[in-house]
Amino acid sequence: MLGLGHNIATPMVSGEIPYSNDYYYTGTHATAAFVNTNSAMQSLFRSSWTFSGWFNWDDGQTNPPNGIMGALHDSNNSIAISTTKNDSKVIVSYKANGDLHFNTTDAVCWLNGPTGWVHVAVSMNMDPGGNVGSVIYIDGSAVSSTASATCTTSNAGSFTNTTNIFIGGANNAGTGAVESLRGDMDEVAFHSIAMGGAQIAELYNGGVSLDLRTISTSGDLVHYYTFNEQNGYDDGTAGSHATFAEEGYAFNAHSTPTSAP
Numbered sequence: 001m002l003g004l005g006h007n008i009a010t011p012m013v014s015g016e017i018p019y020s021n022d023y024y025y026t027g028t029h030a031t032a033a034f035v036n037t038n039s040a041m042q043s044l045f046r047s048s049w050t051f052s053g054w055f056n057w058d059d060g061q062t063n064p065p066n067g068i069m070g071a072l073h074d075s076n077n078s079i080a081i082s083t084t085k086n087d088s089k090v091i092v093s094y095k096a097n098g099d100l101h102f103n104t105t106d107a108v109c110w111l112n113g114p115t116g117w118v119h120v121a122v123s124m125n126m127d128p129g130g131n132v133g134s135v136i137y138i139d140g141s142a143v144s145s146t147a148s149a150t151c152t153t154s155n156a157g158s159f160t161n162t163t164n165i166f167i168g169g170a171n172n173a174g175t176g177a178v179e180s181l182r183g184d185m186d187e188v189a190f191h192s193i194a195m196g197g198a199q200i201a202e203l204y205n206g207g208v209s210l211d212l213r214t215i216s217t218s219g220d221l222v223h224y225y226t227f228n229e230q231n232g233y234d235d236g237t238a239g240s241h242a243t244f245a246e247e248g249y250a251f252n253a254h255s256t257p258t259s260a261p
Contacts, residue, residue, distance in 0.1 A: 034169035034180050037223060040071065041190065042161045044222055045079055045094070045124075050195040052121040052203050053167075053188035053225075055181070060088040060115040061108070067179035068120065069188075070170030071163040079161070080170045081122055082179060088112075090143075092122050092134045094151060096159035101132040101151035106144040115183075119204050125194035126153045140204030142197060167225065187212065190223040 057066055063086050070080030076098040082091055088110045092103040110118055121137040132151040135142050163171050167188055168181035187209050195203070195217065202215050212224055 034067075034171075035167040035188075035225070036171070037165045037167060037225075039165060039223065040161045040163060041165050041223070042159065044190060044192060045096075045161065046126075046157050046159045047192070048124060048126045048194035049222075050121060050123045050191040050193060050200075051081060051189070052119070052191070052195075052200070054117050054119055054186045054209055055115075055183060056117045056185070057083075057110075057115045057181070057183040059113055059182065060110040061086055061112040062182060064179045066181050066183070067166075067169040068181065069165060069167045070178075071161055071165045072170055072172050072178065073161045073163045074173065077160045078170075079159075079165075080178075081120075082170070083109075088115075090120065090122075090136050090138070090145075092124075092136065094124065094132060094134070094156075096132075096151055096157075097155040099151040099155035100149040101134065101147065102149040103134045103136065103145050103147045105136055105138075106146055109138045109143065117184075117186075119207075121195070121200050121203060123194045123196070123200065126156055128153060132156050137197075137200045137204075139207070140201045142200075186226075188225040189221055191217060191220045192222050193217070193220045 051069060053068075055066075055068070060066075060083070062083070065085050066083040068081040068083070068090075070078070070082070072078040072080070076095065078093065078095045080091075080093045083089065084091055084104070088108045089105045090109055091105075092101070094101040119137075119139050123135045123137070125133045125135075127133065130153055132153060133147070134145075136145050137143065163173055165171065168185060170178040172178045189212055199217055202217070203212065211226075212218060212221060
């Protein structure tokens with residue numbers, strides 16, 4: 001049921017260390033830690049896409065929310081995936097050219113307190129000539145959700161963003177992170193297609209993470225963060241470098257493959 005009680009000890013590829021964020025929102029957004037992808041990904045979000053990753057929250061029902069990813073470019077263009085305040089519903093907010101798509105899970109997705117590892121994926125479909133639609137997946141399965149605002153694909157094609165996408169928070173027009181994640185994350189990826197249920201199930205892999213460069217949708221990877229080495233670079237061989245900060249020291253990883261923002 002929506003991943004409740006589903007606790008996975010080790011989703012990571014064997015031998016790797018996940019990104020662990022123990023320095024987070026403590027009163028002002030500017031103090032929050034986050035992952036800066038150093039890429040705006042504008043072209044990606046103008047077409048169909050999927051975001052996926054493993055998350056292990058210190059507390060699944062927090063105030064402020066646990067930010068998952070996003071960038072707030074301006075009042076007319078923004079993208080964010082987050083939990084909701086004081087519970088664990090997942091929200092998707094996508095605003096393009098002033099037109100908003102907003103989708104929220106109908107029920108909480110995990111209980112209060114430590115969650116264990118949870119796989120979260122959002123598939124965004126741009127129906128030509130129609131409206132943007134999103135499906136939220138928890139632990140490999142689609143969950144019931146309600147869209148309360150609608151964005152046309154015509155406006156989505158004009159999505160404007162020069163603000164770097166953050167993971168583990170949302171980049172507030174370059175001024176700092178909004179609602180930083182509290183916990184760990186691993187195997188985070190952006191894909192250039194709207195994945196269906198079978199493809200999401202392949203990502204989830206029965207609760208055991210795997211190298212996404214080895215599966216059927218590997219050709220659709222745009223950015224992939226394995227977080228294999230917290231003091232250097234990950235296993236990728238190409239792509240835009242991402243930067244991280246935790247408790248006063250910095251380390252790097254990068255995405256692979258890559259595309260222009």
